[in-house]
Structure formats: structure tokens, C-alpha cells
Amino acid sequence: METGDSQNHDPSLTIHTRDLRMRYGTTDVLRGVDMELRRGEVLALLGPNGAGKSTTIEILEGFRRRSAGQVSVLGVDPDRGDEAWRARLGIVLQSWRDHGRWRVRELLDHLGRFYTPYTTPYAADELIDLVGLAKQAATPVGRLSGGQRRRLDVAVGIVGRPALLFLDEPTVGFDPEARQEFHDLVRRLSELEDTSILLTTHDLDEAERLADRILILVAGRIMARGTAAELAAQVAGTATVRFSRDGEFHEHEVADATTFVRELFEKYGTAIGDLEVRRASLSEVYMTLVREFESGRRTEVPAELSEVPA
């Protein structure tokens, strides 16, 4: 193994992994993941269920030992992270159901205490206002609605003013309104101080709304990376052209729609009608990818999403 990243750690990178691998028995869950999260950035790890998102995040959180590869989180190897390192992380998991009998303010005040040797944690009331739970401050945690509970989880995650916040599938099971509110909250958080955020989601729309950059993880590999606009540009190459010729309908998948249509008119002129040109959206390409991956038909990256050269 090469020397750890901590020795030549780039301080502008909150997370840096190289060739991160995870194997359970004979199953490779992560097959060489390289990722970088810059300070203050919101990065979405997007992928279908079973792609390895949760495994990745648990390795980064120091909850799971990797099989191979280099990992640096806030300049430290998570396998060797101490409590001072832990104090700089905020963790929001998929399914917290803990502390049901505690009152909201009581719990935030209690958990904040653990951070006092390392930082000045949020005062419980300030945090309650920030996540919009002022009316529920004295409510037992077990009686919160799903959306309120999730906002409390975020409040707990940031009580120690973390440099890095992990959000694992934060809006699973939300109705559209709760989702919208949650997205607003995450955007507010990313503007606060210098918090870097790594969020996992299987929803492209969520990744596009929240993240500065997106990594698409499929079958334990990063299939594509970039801003939403960069990813969209990668798939913009193909388009579907529909038209009728002499009353008969046709449909073609083409790489260069403009040239195709020009030639179509040069050849058939006024016989062409009902022209429609549609570029495949990123979401269509992603959905196709997910469906094919989940049905086991695809294990490798499609041409539209081949990795951008760095």
C-alpha cells in the first residue's frame, strides 16, 4: 500500500478517495471508486438501490472498514478517526427511530453538550428555529411526523457545526411538499459557514436541485461525474426524430438531428409533415440505465454516459 493521503493531503478537499474497494465474501460492492468533495461543495452520489451508495458513505463515516484503496476525510483516514475527528462530522442516516421519548429541545441540548470541548455547538433553540421545529420544541420525538422527524435528524446532524455533513437518502418517503421544504433546508445549510455536504439519492431530480456536482454510481463504479449541465451535455448528442411522410409515420434515433432534418427536407420536401425533434434528457438516460441495471441486463456504462476525461 502507498503512503496515506494524510501526508500529502490537499486541504481544499474534504473527501478524497482513490480506488476505493469493498468486497463482501466474493461480491464486489465497490469496484474502485475515485471521488473528491471540495470544501463548501454539495456533492450528490446518485445511483439505483444496491449501487453501493450506503456502503461508500459508511466507509467515509468510519462505520465500516474498506477492503482496499485510499480514503481521506477531513485529512484523516476514517479507519483511524478519533473523537475530535468525529466531532467535525454530521451524520443523517436513512432511518433514525431513536430517542422517541425525548423532547425535541431536550435531545438537541443534550447531544450538543458532547461537542463543547471541540467547538461552540448550536444552542438548541437557534437550531430548532433553523430547521423549522419551533412549534414542536416540547413534543416527544416519537410523535413527530415523518418530515418533522427528518428535520430533527438534520438538526442533530449539524448541532456540532460540522465541517462535513452526510445525508443518506434524505427524502425517501416524503410527500412533494415535505420534499420541497427539505430541499430549501439543505440549500440554507450549504450556505451556512463552510459546510461541505455529501448526499446520496436515487433521484436525479433531487441531485440536480441540491448538488453542485453529481457522481453517478452504478454497480460499484462511478459511471459519470460533473455538474448537472455537464452531464446533460454528454447525453444531448442523441435525439429522437418523428415525422410523417405521405401520411405514414416514422421514428428515428439520430446522433445529429439538425443534419438529419436538413437532409430529410432536401430529399422529400413537402411530403414531410408532423415533424418533432426530442433530445433525450439526462433523466431519461438515467432512468433507462437504472432499469437496465436493476433487471440485470446491463453491468457496464452506456455510451451516452461514458466518463468525461478529467
Added chain:
Amino acid sequence: MNPRIVAIRAGVQRGRIEFRQTATSPGEILGWLWMPLIALVVMYVLSDTAVPGTDFSLGSQAVPGILAMNVVFSALLGLAAVLTMDRGDGTLLRAKATPNGMLGYLTGRVLSRAALSVLMLLIVLIPSAFIFEGLQLGSAVAWLRLAWVLALGLVATLPVGAVLGAVFSGPQGLSLVSFLVMGLSAISGVFYPIAALPEWLQWIAQVFPLYWLGLGMRSALLPEAVVVAEIGESWRTVEMIGVLGVWVVIGFTLAPMVLRRMARRESGSNLEARRQRAMSSMG
């Protein structure tokens, strides 16, 4: 300030909050009290029977043993049960995600269980003082002795409870343990002097803390004359301290190792897997 001291202080706060939550929940208190209450009723019926070799009421003689049994249930099994539950709902993972959170969590759980055990002992003892005759509750010496025997009993049983809670991942394992504790109650002289049992059973009972805790409580609460019903016609205070002391050492040696292993294994996907298993076993 030292982060670990901060965490222990937070743990003390945690213990207070958890104690309040349980102490103000009648359902939960009753859940831990029905066994000793039934035992008391049975022993009340036997009040007119005398302890062999004395004219002391068998019912009154059994009260200290029932208190000891109650301590083992509420401290040892109680701590094991909350640890298992806290793993199931993510409380433990939350502690792991918090700096020094495990230390604070355990401090809170141990203190709140200890306080609840004292509370439940008093809930059983105080009415018994009026119902059963002959308990030596008028003297400060008796209360003092009761206090240190109880303290020693808690220090001997709580770490064992933590170990069991860490080793067993679900309620099935714990039902087995509580079944064993009930069996142990039957042979540990809780209800009837142990001298009446075959000698090999006496030896088994004397390995475990329950017998010795009961003996210590009897030595605190019963008149001196009743000692003739005990093994060797003695309260055997030195032996009691010795055996309970060995359990203290065993508990404090094993608990940190086992708890560290438990904490290391805790992760979100393990939590999710347990939740799925629990849901499918319910469905």
C-alpha cells in the same frame, strides 16, 4: 475541559432524563414489578408458616430475597433489555456518531437503571414493612447495611447485564436469560431457605450473585435469630462480599471488551437489516 469528562457529565444528565421517562410511565414500572408483587402475595398467604427451626414467619423471611430477585431483574435484565432495544432503534448508532457518545450513553443507561432498581426496591419494601411482621426497619444500622449490600449488588449485576445486552441481538436471547434467572430464583433461597435443597443445587446457587444478594438483604432486614435457617447458621458477610466482588471483577473485565465490539459493529446498514428482519418476523 477534557472531552471524556464532558461526556460523563452529559451521561449523568442523560441518566436523569431516562430515569424520569421510565419512573413516570406506570406501564413500564408495572412491567418490572408484577413478578415481585405476585411473589409477595404468595408469601403473604404463607405468613402463618414458620421458618424451619424458628418461630419466624416464612412470609416475612422471603421479603429480602424477593427484593434481591427484583434487583437482578431490574438491573441485570433491565440493562440487557434496554441495550438490545437501543441497538434496534438506532439510539446506539446515534451515540456512536456523537463524539464520546458511547461513554455518555453508557453512563446514562447504567445510572438510570441503578436509580430505577433502587426505586423499585423501595416500591416493594415500603408496603412490605406494613404487611409483613418482623422486618428490622426501625434501625439505622439495618438501612445502612441494606444500602451497601444493594450498592454492591448493583455494581455486581449491572456490568453483567451490559455484557448480556451486547451479546444478544434480539428479544429471543433475552427471554432465555430471563427464563434462567427465574430458574435461579427457585434454587437461590429466595422463597425458602436454601438449606432445604440437595447439596449440589446449593453449590450451583452459590456460584451466582442472586443467592448472595438475597443473603445480604436478609442479614440487613431480618432479626439475628433467623440466621439458624442459613447455611452454616451464619450470614457469611465475608463470603458474600467475596463472591459478589468476583462478579464485579468479571463484569468490569468483560463489559468494556464486549461493549467495544458491539459498538464497532454498529452501522446504518446493520440497523436497517435488523429492522427488516424484525418487520418480516412480525408479518
